[in-house]
Structure formats: structure tokens, C-alpha cells
Amino acid sequence: METDQSVSPETADLALEETAERELSTGLGRALRTWLAENITPEIVEAGRAGAITPDTLETLRRWNRQLDDAGWAAVAWPAEFGGRDAGVPDQLACLEAMAEQEAPGPINVIGVANIAPAVMAVGRSDQKERFLRPMLRGDEIWCQGMSEPDAGSDLASLSTRAELGDGGFVINGQKTWNSLGQYADWCQLYVRTDPDLPRHKGISCLLVDMHTPGIEVRPLRTMSGDSVFSELFFTDVHVPEAALLGPLNGGWRVAMTTLSFERAGVARLHLGLAARFDELVDQAKTAGVACSPVVRDRLARVYSAISCMRWMTSRELEVVGAGGQPSPAMGSLTKLLWASTSQTLADIGMSLLGSGGLAGPWSGSFAAAPGTSIAGGTREINRNIVAEHGLGLPR
Ligand SMILES: Cc1cc2nc3c(=O)[nH]c(=O)nc-3n(C[C@H](O)[C@H](O)[C@H](O)COP(=O)(O)OP(=O)(O)OC[C@H]3O[C@@H](n4cnc5c(N)ncnc54)[C@H](O)[C@@H]3O)c2cc1C
Numbered sequence: 293m294e295t296d297q298s299v300s301p302e303t304a305d306l307a308l309e310e311t312a313e314r315e316l317s318t319g320l321g322r323a324l325r326t327w328l329a330e331n332i333t334p335e336i337v338e339a340g341r342a343g344a345i346t347p348d349t350l351e352t353l354r355r356w357n358r359q360l361d362d363a364g365w366a367a368v369a370w371p372a373e374f375g376g377r378d379a380g381v382p383d384q385l386a387c388l389e390a391m392a393e394q395e396a397p398g399p400i401n402v403i404g405v406a407n408i409a410p411a412v413m414a415v416g417r418s419d420q421k422e423r424f425l426r427p428m429l430r431g432d433e434i435w436c437q438g439m440s441e442p443d444a445g446s447d448l449a450s451l452s453t454r455a456e457l458g459d460g461g462f463v464i465n466g467q468k469t470w471n472s473l474g475q476y477a478d479w480c481q482l483y484v485r486t487d488p489d490l491p492r493h494k495g496i497s498c499l500l501v502d503m504h505t506p507g508i509e510v511r512p513l514r515t516m517s518g519d520s521v522f523s524e525l526f527f528t529d530v531h532v533p534e535a536a537l538l539g540p541l542n543g544g545w546r547v548a549m550t551t552l553s554f555e556r557a558g559v560a561r562l563h564l565g566l567a568a569r570f571d572e573l574v575d576q577a578k579t580a581g582v583a584c585s586p587v588v589r590d591r592l593a594r595v596y597s598a599i600s601c602m603r604w605m606t607s608r609e610l611e612v613v614g615a616g617g618q619p620s621p622a623m624g625s626l627t628k629l630l631w632a633s634t635s636q637t638l639a640d641i642g643m644s645l646l647g648s649g650g651l652a653g654p655w656s657g658s659f660a661a662a663p664g665t666s667i668a669g670g671t672r673e674i675n676r677n678i679v680a681e682h683g684l685g686l687p688r
Contacts, residue, residue, distance in 0.1 A: 321385075332396050451484070480525070570638060629679070
């Protein structure tokens with residue numbers, strides 16, 4: 293998808309203001325803004341700016357995570373019984389907007405809180421909910437997600453990491469890759485093949501695995517941004533108890549779909565990060581006194597328009613959900629596609645606009661990380677397939 297949208301910056305401006313007013317007008321959003329104004333510090337903002345956790349920022353972000361949790365702001369979407377506030381989608385968005393406005397980092401367990409926890413809540417036993425949810429929300433225990441393998445990414449059902457169930461529990465052998473937070477993780481939501489004789493989707497199970505178990509080797513992967521944001525995980529005769537099973541034996545496919553489809557506001561919030569980076573770039577360019585040619589102005593206006601479109605798409609979905617309807621199946625994919633292409637264009641403009649200043653500064657990190665946005669959470673082609681089939685009704 294191109295970022296070239298036929299929307300004038302003036303129209304975009306108006307809509308942006310209207311949407312912001314509506315989102316921030318929820319009581320919960322206003323309460324969070326007040327709390328943040330009193331609690332956030334420059335050190336916390338700086339630690340969050342790096343994007344990915346590093347050994348230097350981990351403890352600052354963990355302390356902040358606990359502070360958020362103590363005040364009930366770590367996951368407003370979660371049910372109150374697990375430490376959330378039962379917030380509906382408009383309140384979730386208002387809170388995300390308030391966080392983005394003050395550059396407040398969210399909980400360190402990004403995947404855990406947004407994806408793994410909802411699956412635990414949906415299909416977990418009561419002892420699993422009790423054991424795992426609170427430490428996950430506080431950031432006391434870090435979680436990673438083990439889905440992808442060297443030969444199983446988009447086609448997750450072809451995964452081959454094996455777990456054999458015997459008298460003493462499961463024995464796991466195999467390899468996972470691209471595990472975000474893998475090198476920090478205490479626990480892994482791991483997808484394994486438990487019955488190779490069943491059809492592909494039916495022989496998979498989900499296990500909650502203690503990453504400190506003997507036989508697990510974690511190898512951090514360094515990307516071209518210079519960071520180690522994810523790891524490879526190797527499992528050699530790893531013994532885990534039968535109680536590690538999340539959901540039914542051989543019912544892991546359903547758990548995976550629950551995990552991936554959860555949190556409607558997850559995709560909806562993508563524009564917030566982009567809007568913050570856009571403002572940052574414009575500020576930096578102004579401060580540096582960079583001459584902005586008509587060509588660059590045009591590119592910036594297109595990015596601005598694309599971000600506005602993402603906000604409108606979010607608002608439209610909210611209206612539908614608010615009126616009791618179902619969100620469009622293709623909307624998440626469309627928003628993700630637009631987010632990826634806009635992230636890449638913005639990083640590219642940042643680098644070319646700031647010249648050597650961009651190379652030395654944070655824009656080099658954004659630039660190097662940007663291609664990954666076309667892959668993470670479903671590749672561009674897979675999302676286009678979803679839009680084609682579920683949005684346009686085209687044949688497979
Ligand atoms: C930043 C980042 C974080 C990640 N974090 C995690 C994580 O925490 N846990 C985890 O398990 N994984 C994670 N991943 C992995 C990610 O989920 C996979 O990379 C992704 O699913 C694609 O799989 P693959 O890399 O094996 O590519 P493949 O699936 O092998 O795809 C290769 C190419 O073929 C195309 N293709 C594949 N199938 C089709 C099709 N049916 N139609 C058209 N084109 C197709 C793809 O679009 C792609 O261009 C992460 C990836 C990134 C970039």
C-alpha cells in the first residue's frame with residue numbers, strides 16, 4: 293500500500309483535532325493524563341525512547357512498570373480481578389493517547405500483556421491465571437512468545453518443535469527463532485507439535501515454559517540496527533510438567549488464534565507512535581534549522597495524511613464497535629500495512645532531512661528497524677492476502 297493518500301493537510305488537521313478531542317474526552321483518559329503529569333520523569337521518558345529494552349534501561353522500565361501497576365494503569369483493558377480496569381475500547385484508546393502524548397513507556401511485557409495474557413484468561417486454568425497474570429503485569433517476570441521457527445513463520449501450522457508427553461510430563465526438542473525479549477525472558481508461551489500423526493493444525497499444543505529449565509539455550513540475535521531485540525531458542529530434552537499445558541492437548545491452534553486476534557485497540561494504537569515520531573522529526577528539523585525543500589514538504593504532508601487516515605480508520609471501527617457491530621476482519625491488516633509503509637517513509641525522510649545528524653542520532657535506529665515493520669506481526673503479503681480475501685471477497 294502506498295502512503296500517497298488523496299487527503300489535504302487542512303482536512304487532515306481538522307479530523308485529527310476532532311478525533312483527539314473525542315478520544316481524550318473519556319474520564320479515564322483525563323485521569324491518566326493527570327496522573328502521568330505528576331509521576332513521569334525525564335529518566336523514564338529517556339529509557340522508553342530506545343524502543344527496545346536494553347540491559348541499561350531494564351531496571352528503570354521495570355520500576356516504572358510497577359509504578360503504573362500500583363496506580364492501576366498498567367493494563368486498563370484487563371479485567372479488574374487481574375489488576376486492570378475493565379476499560380472498553382474508547383477508554384483504552386484515550387489512555388494510549390495520554391501515554392503517547394507524554395512519551396510514557398508502557399509495561400515491559402508488551403507481547404505478554406497484549407497477547408499472551410488474554411489467551412491465559414480465555415483458556416487457562418484458575419491456577420495458571422493466579423500464578424502468571426500478576427507477575428506478568430508488574431513486569432516481575434518477563435515473557436516471550438515462541439511461535440516462529442526457521443522453517444515455520446507465516447505458515448505457523450508447519451511448526452516442528454516436538455513435545456512428547458510421557459509419565460513425567462513433556463520432553464521438548466527443537467528450535468524457535470525471532471523471539472522478542474527472548475534473552476530477558478523468564479517464561480515462554482511455546483507452540484509445539486504434540487501429535488505428528490494428526491492433521492497439521494490439530495497436532496499442536498501450547499505450553500507455558502519456565503525459561504530457566506535445563507536444556508534451554510538462548511542465543512540473542514543482533515539486527516542491523518545494532519540492537520539485540522530478539523533471540524533464537526534451542527530446546528534439547530527439556531522436561532516440563534504436564535501442568536505446563538495451556539488449553540487442551542492438541543488444541544494449541546485455537547490458543548494461537550486467540551493470542552493473535554486479541555486486543556482490538558492493539559492495532560488501533562499504531563498511529564499514536566507514528567504521530568509522536570512525526571512531531572519529533574518536525575521539531576528536530578526546525579531546531580537544526582534544516583532547509584526543507586518543496587519535495588520534502590510534500591513527503592511530510594503525505595506522511596501526515598497517512599497518519600490521519602489511520603486515525604480515521606480507528607475512529608470508524610470504534611463507531612462500529614460502539615454501535616454493537618463487529619469490526620471488519622480486514623481493518624487490522626489494512627492499518628498494519630499502512631503503519632509499516634508510513635514508518636518506513638518517515639524513517640527515510642528523517643535520515644535524508646537530518647543528514648549526518650540523522651546518521652548519528654536516533655533516526656539511524658528507526659531507519660534500520662523500519663524494514664522489520666513489514667514482517668513483524670504478519671508479513672506484508674499475508675496482510676494483503678487477508679485484505680483481498682476478507683475485505684474484497686476475492687478468491688484465495
Ligand atoms: C521485529 C520482529 C519481531 C518478531 N517477534 C516474534 C516473536 O516474539 N515470536 C515469534 O514467534 N516470532 C516473531 N517474529 C517472527 C515473525 O512472526 C515472522 O518473521 C513472520 O511470521 C514471517 O515468517 P518468516 O520470517 O518465516 O517468513 P516466511 O513466512 O518464510 O515468508 C517469506 C516470504 O514469503 C512470503 N509469503 C509467505 N507465505 C505467503 C503466502 N501464503 N502468500 C504470499 N506470500 C507469502 C512472505 O510475505 C515473505 O515475504 C518477529 C519478527 C520481527 C520482524
